[in-house]
Amino acid sequence: MEGAMFYWISWFFWVYLTFLLNKKNPYRLKLSVIILILIFLSNFQFMVGIFEIQAGGLFILITSFIFISQEKRGAIIYYFICSLIVLIAYVTFHLFEIFDPIWIIIKKEWMMGIVFGYLAILLQKTLKGRLLIVICGTMQGEFLHAYILNKIPFPYKIGAFEYLDVCALIAALLVGWSLLENAGAILQSHFHFFEKGKQKTS
Structure with missing residues (x-):
């Protein structure tokens, strides 16, 4: 069922942000509101000329543009290239x-999730940067893909549930990878702490 993965992952993130994440985190309220609006808009679509656009996909694209616009000029150019x-x-x-x-060779959603998650990891060092370039790149890719298919002609809904499933899966994989990266740093700091303790005792 298209959209099931998107809803499960979105609700999981919303519950984590609302009830589990530290309330002092500056992104907590913003992200929880964005996810709720995205879930609400995911069922709405509208026509722009000959193109049918899902409101949820357009919303996260605009939101990503807003986040990128708050960066420095050099960072914005790099975001654009990525x-x-x-x-x-x-x-x-x-x-x-x-x-x-x-x-x-495997299910398309998982293949895309792995490929574009890995590409984002190669291009950006932070979770925020990875999520922004994935959303901007894939959603703009939806527009270009729809334009190309229109020449055939072949109907294609921009930002449909199939896209939202892939986008949610990529986000989940990136968050998981970021947790692994941070876990490694924590373990390394504890290891150095124990090493220092041994050196003092000796």
């Missing part, structure tokens, strides 16, 4: 899927 790389990879993936679908 988003462009993700955009090209996203459209290329979908075009290969149409013309040569046999190379998709």
